[in-house]
Amino acid sequence: MPLLQSNSLPLALGPLPIRTHLNIPNPCRLRIYQAPRILCAATRKRTGKQRYPSEKKKLKQKHKDTLREVENKFEGIWRLSKLAVPIQDDPGKDFTGVSDGLLREIAKAIKFPVASMLPAEAFSVIRKSFDARKILKEPKFVYTVDMDVSKLVDLEPRTQDFISDLTLRVGLIDHITQGRVTGDLISIIRDARKGEEVQASSGCGDHDNGSSNGSSGLVKCGSRKDRPRIAVVGGGPSGLFASLVLAELGADVTLMERGQPVEQRGRDIGALVVRRILESESNFCFGEGGAGTWSDGKLVTRIGRNSDSVLAAMKTLVHFGAPNNILVDGKPHLGTDRLVPLLRHFRQHLLELGVSVRFGTRVDDLIVENNCVVGVELSDSRNQLPPERFGCDAVVLAVGHSARDVYQMLLSHNVDLVPKDFAVGFRIEHPQVLINNIQYSSLATEVQSGRGKVPVADYKVAGVVSTENGDISSNSVPSPRSCYSFCMCPGGQVVLTSTNPKELCINGMSFSRRASKWANAALVVNVSKQDFETLSFHGPLAGVEFQREFERRAALMGEQDFVVPVQRVTDFLDNKLSGTSLPSSSYRLGVKEANLHELFPSHITQALKRSISMFNQELPGFISMEALLHGVETRTSSPVQIPRGDESYESLSLKGLYPVGEGAGYAGGIVSAAVDGMQAGFAVAKNFGLFPEDMDLVLGKAERAGFVKY
Numbered sequence: 126m127p128l129l130q131s132n133s134l135p136l137a138l139g140p141l142p143i144r145t146h147l148n149i150p151n152p153c154r155l156r157i158y159q160a161p162r163i164l165c166a167a168t169r170k171r172t173g174k175q176r177y178p179s180e181k182k183k184l185k186q187k188h189k190d191t192l193r194e195v196e197n198k199f200e201g202i203w204r205l206s207k208l209a210v211p212i213q214d215d216p217g218k219d220f221t222g223v224s225d226g227l228l229r230e231i232a233k234a235i236k237f238p239v240a241s242m243l244p245a246e247a248f249s250v251i252r253k254s255f256d257a258r259k260i261l262k263e264p265k266f267v268y269t270v271d272m273d274v275s276k277l278v279d280l281e282p283r284t285q286d287f288i289s290d291l292t293l294r295v296g297l298i299d300h301i302t303q304g305r306v307t308g309d310l311i312s313i314i315r316d317a318r319k320g321e322e323v324q325a326s327s328g329c330g331d332h333d334n335g336s337s338n339g340s341s342g343l344v345k346c347g348s349r350k351d352r353p354r355i356a357v358v359g360g361g362p363s364g365l366f367a368s369l370v371l372a373e374l375g376a377d378v379t380l381m382e383r384g385q386p387v388e389q390r391g392r393d394i395g396a397l398v399v400r401r402i403l404e405s406e407s408n409f410c411f412g413e414g415g416a417g418t419w420s421d422g423k424l425v426t427r428i429g430r431n432s433d434s435v436l437a438a439m440k441t442l443v444h445f446g447a448p449n450n451i452l453v454d455g456k457p458h459l460g461t462d463r464l465v466p467l468l469r470h471f472r473q474h475l476l477e478l479g480v481s482v483r484f485g486t487r488v489d490d491l492i493v494e495n496n497c498v499v500g501v502e503l504s505d506s507r508n509q510l511p512p513e514r515f516g517c518d519a520v521v522l523a524v525g526h527s528a529r530d531v532y533q534m535l536l537s538h539n540v541d542l543v544p545k546d547f548a549v550g551f552r553i554e555h556p557q558v559l560i561n562n563i564q565y566s567s568l569a570t571e572v573q574s575g576r577g578k579v580p581v582a583d584y585k586v587a588g589v590v591s592t593e594n595g596d597i598s599s600n601s602v603p604s605p606r607s608c609y610s611f612c613m614c615p616g617g618q619v620v621l622t623s624t625n626p627k628e629l630c631i632n633g634m635s636f637s638r639r640a641s642k643w644a645n646a647a648l649v650v651n652v653s654k655q656d657f658e659t660l661s662f663h664g665p666l667a668g669v670e671f672q673r674e675f676e677r678r679a680a681l682m683g684e685q686d687f688v689v690p691v692q693r694v695t696d697f698l699d700n701k702l703s704g705t706s707l708p709s710s711s712y713r714l715g716v717k718e719a720n721l722h723e724l725f726p727s728h729i730t731q732a733l734k735r736s737i738s739m740f741n742q743e744l745p746g747f748i749s750m751e752a753l754l755h756g757v758e759t760r761t762s763s764p765v766q767i768p769r770g771d772e773s774y775e776s777l778s779l780k781g782l783y784p785v786g787e788g789a790g791y792a793g794g795i796v797s798a799a800v801d802g803m804q805a806g807f808a809v810a811k812n813f814g815l816f817p818e819d820m821d822l823v824l825g826k827a828e829r830a831g832f833v834k835y
Contacts, residue, residue: 204270248273308440363802390408390418406507408621408623413468553647562746581616590606590608612632689714690755708752719756766791803824
């Protein structure tokens, strides 16, 4: 059949209208007291003068690259972005296929006149998000779609002329010659090893060669063995992914987790919530999967959502039971109910690879000889077994940021620890219905407790404030302090994350459906070395002591027994206690009205007050009689960082030690921790000769995570 010309078809559709998107300002460049921008339904980026110089350079190069002529428009993939489908034309948030409404937007983008003639099989949805910003005439689902040109022309030859006329448009129409990572981490490693014989022998990279120590009976770092023996300490995302990589590449891996497997951990958490029995080694922080297991299970990341490393990590989660829509959802999350079975499947795979998985095993010390780790000293976290000395060739330290005893142990071996900025504040809770109404207005009825057509409403706020008398003392000049929401849990609940009965700290969590009647988020401001020194906390662990100080104060304000001090937002702004009945709280261990002005130093309290007022300007109704502040949120990220080699991932101060993940200060969330563990696994494997190629050649290099999890 001859190809039809564009003027011979009966219907001509106009080009896709392009709308201008609001932009989140760079917090570092906001003027003091300037109202923040709100990120609620779509990701927004800095534009114009708000961009960093590095961003301007990157964008300039992208424009330059885009101006190139596509050599063959009928090869590779065309990516169509910002395809906006009105809500009435879309099946809803849980549908990730190609609908008729989406085909109409695709037809507009490629200027093909009859959308119904386009074969859905030629298109795959890469990203789907919901945009309900007030500047839009109507809420829309926004898609990114990959178009397989070869398949499209085969199925509908009349599209050929329209493909010939396609031109590149930055951020709207892009041509991709290389395909995305197509498999999970397991298949990628096995494909990379296929056809080549990998010899599992070498020492610890550039360590000095040595021999077994007869007195200790432990193998030194430089010795040669058939399979290197690697101890992975910590069963969170970074530890799990490091273990997976190393085991797939042939190492003898022992995974040590101080907490319990998810089955027992769930029972221990139940005992805490119902009977107030805190198991110090099995709780909301410690146990299989790490602190993220009993959280919202967010999979958003700031290290490059489309990077090969992130895609491999996400597809590995799908391999172990996560739903496929996490690969498409603009704001993917799992929820505790989905994480628990996923972790069981992950564990089973590690066991099948020969990994020794030891729960209830706490690492009390490192065994060091000639400035090289040759083993670890272990104890049973429930004191049922005698202490043990475990020899190994390397230690991957993948603990979380609540493992404060590990930091102290590292200092005893003169391991460098660098204090790091983090953030502290409260957790604010509103009725979810209120947040739905603020964000969606008349569309709020479509939420239906997570079962409706649109997502349960969330928000993300950020800005910069200044205190009247400066941040530290009345003699200092006013200086800006960033403030933001953190770990927002729509349809969630506030939970206890204390690991010591004399300390009180909290976090948020949600199940997959996000169906509870509350919405909570941390409301925090950044703190730094200056703040620590104000309270006479100095040295590498000053941030840890700073956290402990306010966790102890919160415990006293709640009168112990894990009761959380709370205050209405309106009362906090007025610095008073109303004495009236409080709004209901999702926190199940009880709340007690308290004046939260007595918790933090005045400069932090003032910053929190100003931030609440600022956020209310963008989210009218944020300040509400139904809004309740809970204290205290302190563990937003690790208070220290353990310096390591950029390529080797090995500690700069102790050979054979590989610090990774959140506790080491290199990640901020489930995905970034998983990617960091994955990259460390490849680095360790290369150091031992298990994998000759650079990881970058297999997966590419993800950007480093920042210290803040927005």
